[in-house]
Amino acid sequence: MAAGSGEIWFYHLERSTLDQVLPELLDKTLQRGWRARIRVADPDRRAEIDDTLWSWRADSFLAHGQADQPHAARQPILLTAGTENPNASQALFIVDGSDMTVTEEFERCFIIFDGRDEAALQTARDRWKALKGQGANLAYWKQSDEGRWEKAA
Template identity: 70%
Template sequence: MKARTEIWFYHLERSSLDDVLPGLLEKTLDRGWRAVVRASDGDRAARIDERLWTYRDDAFLPHGRSGDPHAERQPILITESQENPNAAQALFIVDGSELGVTEAYDRCFILFDGRDDTALMGARERWKTLKAAGADLAYWKQSPEGRWEKAA
């Protein structure tokens, strides 16, 4: 029997999504997992796509976008839909995208900008709803040095 999906909230205060997402995706691939990055709209998906090609001079993260040829083969798939065509184990929710059904994933990452009041309130509501439903939750925030610390 598969364990419940872990849902981890990442409260971005000192770093932007562009800074944090590539590192989390690298760690996901290092685990041998595939990932789905769910963006709120096509413009955001395009910006994430570009960032994953350019975030480091000496590396890139292998990825594609839903609708591209062979999307199901991609280790990282950027999408706006709630599908999991690449059989990913990790789901990344950005910009308040819909969470949808999480049972197909081992871990879900909800990344939100703590400097944006709307995003912060949305994350708090999402936490309360998931907590009440008995979800397996964790809350991560950055230390003053920029390291991630589990706070709940």
Template identity: 65%
Template sequence: MSDAKPEIWFYHLERSTLDQVLPGLLEKTLQRGWRALVRGAAAHRLDDIDARLWTYRDESFLPHGRASDAHTGRQPILLSESGDNLNGAQALFIIDESDLGTVEAYERCFIIFDGRNEQALQHARERWRTLKAADANLAYWRQTDEGRWEKAA
């Protein structure tokens, strides 16, 4: 990794759910040749994501594992409640208001929040203000009416 600050991208869910958006973002991450760490605040939420990544398409799945499993360093996608980058990921995905933690080890961080949930929206706004004040490299993405993502800030 270079000495540049990681990109921190906020993804504002308004038309789609996390289950609909996360697999596509993870696919694009793997296509870049990167590994991913998905950090969630609750084990039951990661259980749901775990099941979804195995079944989100009839013809394929996304290879992944849990931080509690063996061979975490081999996993292209790792699901975890902790801040440890056990698989050497270049991309960090933050869901459900999980702690961002230290980001220097990553190329890009994705903060995905549900804009239909007022608490999640307020948390994301506060996180944006805090990171902006720290001169982080930020971008804000939102969905168009057609469902495509466009950079809005």
């Protein structure tokens, strides 16, 4: 993502898991009236996220689909490994070290990484430095001791 584009928010997971945080962020995104894409490189992890979104809460789910399935353009949330944007999403969620290219068309990009994984932490640091050097509009979020998200940079 280049300077002058939308916001890029880094979410540093320390106390919660992706499966706990991602549905909450997606729900807030939909409440904002935006569509979302989740870029996940690993097909097994994509299937896990798919299951999580269908069973997010006992009384609720997050409607979504896969980019390679019919009617992808109609989905409010789309899971994909690629860079295409068939559902015209305003929000892009990048998880598990997935591809960072083609992010300029989004209002907000969320980079969610596990701070307990040294490789993921280093990748996030490298991404932050590179994007900062390009003048990107960045924010860094971490969890407080009480589990709330706090903007740290």
